[in-house]
Amino acid sequence: IMGIYLPLMLIIFYFLEYLIQNFTFKIFLYNSIKVLILFYFFLLLHYPYLWELNIFELKKWFQNFFYWMDIELLFNGNYYTIKYLPRSYLPTWIIISTPPIILILFFLGFYEVTKTIIKRIFSIDFVKKNNKKGDLWSSLNEKKDLFIFISFFSFLSYAILLNVAMLSGWRHFYFLHIFIIYLATIGLNYVYKNFFRNVNLKIIYLVSFLIAINLIHVNYRFHPYQSLYFNDFLNSSMIKKFQVDTPNLSRADALKFIIKNEDPNKERIFVANASWTPLYNGKDMLEKHEQDKLIFVGQEFEQADYIYTNYVFKSDEKYNKNYKIPKKFDKIQDFRLNDVLVYSIYKRK
Secondary structure (H helix, E strand, C coil), rough: CHHHHHHHHHHHHHHHHHHCCCCHHHHHHHHHHHHHHHHHHHHHHHHHHHHHCCCCHHHHHHHHHHHCCCCEEEEEEEEEHHHHHCCCHHHHHHHHCCHHHHHHHHHHHHHHHHHHHHHHCCCCCCCCCCCCCCCCCCHHHHHHHHHHHHHHHHHHHHHHHHHHHHHHHCHHHHHHHHHHHHHHHHHHHHHHHHHCCCCCCHHHHHHHHHHHHHHHHHHHHCCCCHCCCCCCCCCHHHHCCCCCCHHHHHHHHHHHHHHHHHHCCCCCCCCCCEECCCHHHHHHCCHHHHHHEEEEECCCHHHCCCEECCCCCCCCCCCCCHHHHCCCCEEEEEECCCCCCEEEEEEEE
C-alpha cells in the first residue's frame, strides 16, 4: 500500500506547486511521469512479491489487505470476528503500546502542525493567485510537515474506514511509527520553544539523553519480545483484556523449555497445543536433533506429554472447550514479561 500511495502523494504535492508557481503544465506532466517510472522501476527491482503478480490482474494485488480469517480476537475484554473489529482497534493499540513520552510529544506536534495548516488555509487568497502569503506552506520544513501530516492520517483513515484485515495488535501498520516520531520531534521543538527557551541547552540535552536511555532500556528489557510491550496506561488487569502478539519466537522458547525439562534419554516427546496459533512452526528455530525429538499431536491431549498454550484462541474460550486443559496435567511454567502472560506449559502428572 505504501509503495502505491507515497509516489501518488508526491505527485499531488507537485501539482500543488504547479498551481502556486509559474512553471508550465508540460513540465509538471514530464516530471510526474519521470518520478512514477523511476519509483516503480526500483520498487519492482527490490520487491520480489511483485515479480509473481500479473500486471493485468490488479484486483489480486489488493486481496490480501481485505482477507479475514475465520477467527475472533480478544480486544478490550470482548471477542470480535476480524471482519467486524471496532473502528477504535488501531488507534487504541497505538495508544496502549507506544511509550507515554512519545505520545505526549506526538500530540503536541500534532497540535502545532494542525494550527499551522489551519492558519495557512485561512490565509489563502483565491482572487490574488500570485499572493505568496496564501501558499499552503511558507518553507520547505512546513511542506514536509504537511506531507507527513496528510500521509499519517490518510493511512489511519484507510485502516479505520475501509475495514482492513488486522491481526495481533497493529503490526500490519508499524510503518506508521515513522510518522508518529516525526510529529513527536515537532512536539519536542514546541516544548523547547515555549517552556525551556531560557534554560541552558546542556540541561535540555541531558534530559533528552536520559529519556532516550530509558527507551533503550525498555527495548533491552523486552528484547526479543518488543511486540509485547504495553505502556503504563494499562495495569495488569487491563492487559488481560487484550490478546497479545505471540510470534514464533515464543513458541520456539517454549519448545526449548520442554526439551530441557524432559529426560535427555527420551527419544520422543509428544506435545499438544491448546491455542489457535500453530505450535509446530516454532521448531524451525531449534537444532536438528531437538526437532527430531518432538512429535506434535495438535489437540489430542490424551496422547500428549506436554500441553502448550499462548492464550490465543479462535473464539471465546468460555464457549469453546477445545482449549480446556485436562486435569491430568499440572502447570510447570508461566512465561511473563512484566504483567504480560506470554505462554504456559503443562506436564502430564
